Amino acid sequence: LVRLSPSHQAPAKGAAGPVAPPRRRCGHELLRRGLVNHIITQNVDGLHLRAGSPRDTVLELHGTLRSVTCQNCGTTTERQALQHRLEADNGDWLHVARTGPTEDGAKGKVWPPSKGARPDGDADVASRPDGDTDVPVGLSYADFNMPLCEHCGSDLLKPDVVFFGGSLDKAVRHASLDLVENADRLLVLGTSLATYSAFGLARRASDQGKEIFICTDGDTRADPLPAVALKTQQRLGQLLTEVRQILA
Numbered sequence: 001l002v003r004l005s006p007s008h009q010a011p012a013k014g015a016a017g018p019v020a021p022p023r024r025r026c027g028h029e030l031l032r033r034g035l036v037n038h039i040i041t042q043n044v045d046g047l048h049l050r051a052g053s054p055r056d057t058v059l060e061l062h063g064t065l066r067s068v069t070c071q072n073c074g075t076t077t078e079r080q081a082l083q084h085r086l087e088a089d090n091g092d093w094l095h096v097a098r099t100g101p102t103e104d105g106a107k108g109k110v111w112p113p114s115k116g117a118r119p120d121g122d123a124d125v126a127s128r129p130d131g132d133t134d135v136p137v138g139l140s141y142a143d144f145n146m147p148l149c150e151h152c153g154s155d156l157l158k159p160d161v162v163f164f165g166g167s168l169d170k171a172v173r174h175a176s177l178d179l180v181e182n183a184d185r186l187l188v189l190g191t192s193l194a195t196y197s198a199f200g201l202a203r204r205a206s207d208q209g210k211e212i213f214i215c216t217d218g219d220t221r222a223d224p225l226p227a228v229a230l231k232t233q234q235r236l237g238q239l240l241t242e243v244r245q246i247l248a
Contacts, residue, residue: 026189026236028053033247036187038179042198044161059175061168061197063161072154079159082147089145096139168197180204185211185229190236193221215239 028051193199206227
């Protein structure tokens with residue numbers, strides 16, 4: 001079970017999205033060296049695949065942001081294709097997201113100001129103390145053009161991720177249980193296992209008497225399990241450095 005930090009570097013030249021920084025490639029490095037057979041990740045941003053892990057060795061427990069599915073007809077499209085349609089149909093909104101508001105015109109003053117775009121392409125908009133975000137003067141949600149499903153015309157489009165309070169995809173859940181069932185032991189990296197979907201896998205491994213090794217910076221929900229054979233609060237970059245030194 002691996003959860004990496006959501007921080008990204010800027011995309012490399014020619015890359016289609018964020019890349020996994022070297023210090024975040026611990027799971028892939030262990031996989032490449034044959035120390036683990038599969039990765040079950042809570043990440044939805046594809047960092048493990050960016051690091052080079054083969055797709056058939058990575059199970060994305062909470063889905064992926066790479067695709068969007070119509071909740072009406074079930075048609076799935078690439079998230080990047082939807083992004084292009086969003087940008088093409090909402091030029092004023094895109095300008096504000098990328099550059100911040102100006103004092104005049106359709107991109108009028110807004111408080112608090114936009115911070116521009118994040119490395120993942122989403123707008124990094126500052127929030128008010130109550131948690132809401134002001135809309136720039138001259139822009140209205142009524143003017144925002146939401147892309148429709150190209151198959152059925154519905155506006156019920158959802159990223160293929162599990163939102164808080166949602167349920168895991170049944171096929172993914174069964175696959176995760178099978179991986180734990182067939183594993184000799186469980187290595188938990190960089191996660192507190194706060195969500196039950198992840199903690200449940202550790203508890204299942206413990207119930208089956210399989211050793212659990214935990215490396216994360218802080219407490220985890222699995223710490224009290226009797227099968228935890230080792231718990232270290234090293235950072236993953238430090239762990240990867242030591243693994244390389246041992247295997248050198």
